[in-house]
Amino acid sequence: MASSRRKEGISKLTGRERYIDDLDIDGCWWGMTARSPEPRGRIREIRFSDGVDWSEFVVVDHRDIPGANEVRLIELDQPVLAADRVRHVHEPVLLVAHPSREMCRRAVREIEIVVEPEAPVFDFRVEPTAAQIQFGDDNVLKRLRIEKGDAERALKHAAHVIEGVYETGAQEHVYLENQGMAAWEDDGVVV
DSSP states (O other): OOOOOOTTHHHHHHTOOOOGGGOOOTTOOEEEEEEOSSSSEEEEEEEEOTTSOGGGSEEEOGGGSSSOOOEESSSEEEOSSOSSEEOSTTOEEEEEEESOHHHHHHHHHTEEEEEEEOOOOOOTTSOOOGGGOOSTTTSOOOOOOOOOSOHHHHHHHOSOOOOOOOOOOOOOOOOSSOOOOOOBOTTSOBO
C-alpha cells in the first residue's frame, strides 16, 4: 500500500514552507521564555541585568497567571511557569515580551535565574531519597494498566519465548520549528 502524500511535504523538503518565525506581523510583540539552567533545584533569585531598560518590556512570572499555574499532561503535573523550584533543564520560569525580536532575545540572555541545584534522579531502578521524591510516595506520577488478550496463555503456547532486559536511549520527537502561534480577535486586535 502506497503512503499518502503530505500536503506540505514538498514545501518542507525544499525549504519553501513558511513557519511562524518567518512571518513579520505589524504591531506584534515577540514573546520568549527565560528558562532554568539546572535540571532540578530551588529558584533562589532572578537577576535582571542593568544593561537592559526593563521598562520597555513585559515580564511575566508564575504570579501573573490567572487561575491554576498547571498544565495537564498526564495529571496536573506541569507548571506553566516554575514558581519556587525547577524539575528539568530549560523549564520555563519567565515570559518576556517586546516589539523587537532582537531586543527580546537580548533581554532573555540578560536574565540570570539562580537555582540551588538538588540531586536529580537519573535511573528509575535506583530508589530515590525522600528529598528527590516529587510525586506520591515513590516518585511515580501515574500507573496505568493496559491489558489485551491473555499473556499467560500466549507465553505458554508460544513456540519460542525470549526473555531479557533491553534498553534504548531516550527518544524525543524533534519539530522542524519551535512551537509558536499568532491569532487575531474578530475586532482586529492581535493576541
